[in-house]
Amino acid sequence: MTYMSNRLRRSMLFVPGNNPALIIDAPVFTPDSIILDLEDAVAVDQKDAARELVVSALKTLDFGVCEVCVRINGRHTPFFAADVSALVPVKPHALRLAMVESAEDVACLDELLGRCEADAGLPVGTVKIMASIETAKGVMNASTIALSSPRLVAMSFGAEDFTNSIQSERTPGGHELLYARTAVVLAARAAGIDPIDTVFTLVEDDAAFKADVRAAKQLGFAGKSCVHPRQIALAHEVFLPTPEELSKAERVLAAYTEALERGAGVVAVEGRMVDGPIVARAQRVVDIANASKSLREVRAR
Amino acid sequence: MMVTNKVGRSVPSFIENLGELKPYAGVFATPPTGAHYAPPIRRHLGIGMGAGKKFLASLREAILASGLKSGMTISFHHHFRNGDMLVNMVVDEIAALGIKDLTLAPSSLQNIHQALIPHIRSGVITAITTSGLRGELAEVLTRESLLKSPVVIRSHGGRARAIEAGELKIDVAFLGASSADVYGNMNGIHGPAACGSLGYAMVDAQYADFVVGITDNIVPYPALPISIPQTQVDLVVKVDKVGDPKGIMTGATRITRDPLELHIAAQAMRVIEASGYFREGFSFQAGTGGASLAVAKLLKESMAETGLRGGFCTGGSTGYICEMLQEGYFSAILDTQCFDLAAVESLRTNPRHVEMSASYYANIHAKACTAHITDIMMLAATEIDTAFNVNVLTGSDGIMMGASGGHSDTAAGTKLRLVTAPLIRGRFPIVVDSVHTVITPGECIDVLVTERGIAVNPAQKTLKEQLNDFGIETVSIEELQWRAEKLTGKPEPLAQSEELVALVEYRDGTLIDVVRRIL
Incomplete structure (x- = not known):
């Protein structure tokens, strides 16, 4: 699973699949991922038109460095198979499957993708999967879902449907989500895929959004689903390392490289042993800093 | 005859009613000539209200007292923006007096001035110079040849320069103010139609041959602060309303959310x-x-x-x-x-x-x-x-x-x-x-x-x-x-004819471009 294994997914911007202007402008805001939405954003009587628009967008538009995914309609809807077979030939990076409740849901998509890829003459495994966990049942099955397909690159959490499914409601503190968010993080991290946090819908409240992203980062999420372009830069800012984190990571990597060159087995930085996980974490910090607009921004913070 | 200017545009060197025209030659390339224009010196009108006095109660009296005749140039400022009531009001009154063939020289024109279209069609206004024009009026003037010479577009600085140099000679300036006294001191910051700065009107007040101050808010002498002084104003007229505050605040002046x-x-x-x-x-x-x-x-x-x-x-x-x-x-x-x-x-x-x-x-x-x-x-x-x-x-x-x-x-x-x-x-x-x-x-x-x-x-x-x-x-x-x-x-x-509907004057008075009639 080398596909984009080090790809950042700090921000995943939802774009309604039936709005050409928003689709064209989405890459301007440079989210790490764009999710063209055929599910909740599109009314039932517009599903076909939106699907055609998204297919045509994938065929003709340049999305630059952004990962481009399509959120397709759930496995048990009448649009599921048509979505998959129409999209595979235009090769989105991934399909995001809504309302995943079991490993079988993902396996079903995996199998259909395989057939469509073969029909389109594409190598099997070209199109990846992101699973959206949005119900109590999905949360309880998160660990098996995370391991359900080699195509799976990320697992996202959807809080709105989840709170419905546990017959609760969202509060600013988000205590009702704590177990579920943690379960998704642990399942995804254990499987080596990216956990992505739920959307935050108060788009005018930048401070609350950042607090929510900080909480998600602390829990272990790799990124945040975004519903408005203004949230992208804010999410990136939260995921940006601090100048201290960056300079420490650079020292770790330099010491490690130097030790490799010297053939030394054991490295210490500032009195602490540096081993594999610490090197990997340092590399991730530098990667994230590099992915931001400029290192200057990090250092200037 | 057309000549090519420094930005490669073909511009006329002569236009009937406008005379000889110079092509744009570079940002600071064309040196100024001549002297500042000066309005005539007149005996001031008697203080008080009524015929022969400085303070009048009707626009009609003011227009008659100004000596405005067919063929002259009238000016206005655009500080009331789309809430402006004066241009339409004054031109209606002028038309009713049978005066025709005027050059309209406001600092700019807004959507609300589409009411002028009938006066253009009937020959009351036969030439226009302005910074800009919008809406239906702009569309009509780009699609039809209704004036005896093309609209002359001037920048804000270019208009001031042209007035000072006497190239744009204003016979009568009709200058609205949200507050004034009967002696002609005026400002835009008090009164129900306050519009703020009167910066564009100041040049007209200084150089027009005749200045009519128009207000809906007469205050005791002196109207402070003085934006336009009594020394430049020939007549003061009180009308019911000079502008609509709602229209003054047009345009996107809030921070975008896009x-x-x-x-x-x-x-x-x-x-x-x-x-x-x-x-x-x-x-x-x-x-x-x-x-x-x-x-x-x-x-x-x-x-x-x-x-x-x-x-x-x-x-x-x-x-x-x-x-x-x-x-x-x-x-x-x-x-x-x-x-x-x-x-x-x-x-x-x-x-x-x-x-x-x-x-x-x-x-x-x-x-x-x-x-x-x-x-x-x-x-x-x-x-x-x-x-x-x-x-x-x-x-x-x-x-x-x-x-x-x-x-x-x-x-x-x-x-x-x-x-x-x-x-x-x-x-x-x-x-x-x-x-x-x-x-x-x-x-x-x-x-x-x-x-x-x-x-x-x-x-x-x-x-x-x-x-x-x-x-x-x-x-x-x-x-x-x-x-x-x-x-x-x-x-x-674009499908356009060779006919010129506007000339774009650069700020130094040279021609930088033209607008052709759109078919």
């Missing part, structure tokens, strides 16, 4: 930071709407963080900029026109917020003009071409829909000339091979900031290096054009 424009503003802010002009005491002109006010907000945030403070702000004023003055981010506002009522309030209450005339602001031949002293100018564009020439007058359909305004004036003199625009507007690319109408020559533009990339004028090599050193990626303007056309395709050429 994520694309905010994105452009963020990019523009980085360019400003990299340029080196964002430094202690910097001066700034924000303009209105789109990304430019959002840039002001970003400047404020950065200034709050760093403690850096600006010098003066210039041009028009908005509530947001006034708030920055109030909070000490800028030290002064030099103001030709208020774009909203919060700005009017600031002009009324803040002694560091002062009016300036259009000549003081932007006249190329004034002995100093603010437009030549400013550091950073945010400019707009309806189109910009690969030679960086900017159009702000005509739309993608070739129809006039905007105004020359202070665009070319400020671009000629400001240190950092930054155009912000979405790369695609509607279905049209903003960057084109050749703009439909040149308002500002490309040599006056330093950088174009769009949501899909930043292009620096190749003539500005140092700026490009500064931006790149700062970590800002720049591309050629041709690359931006390509990026736009990849999404929009290349627009079809």
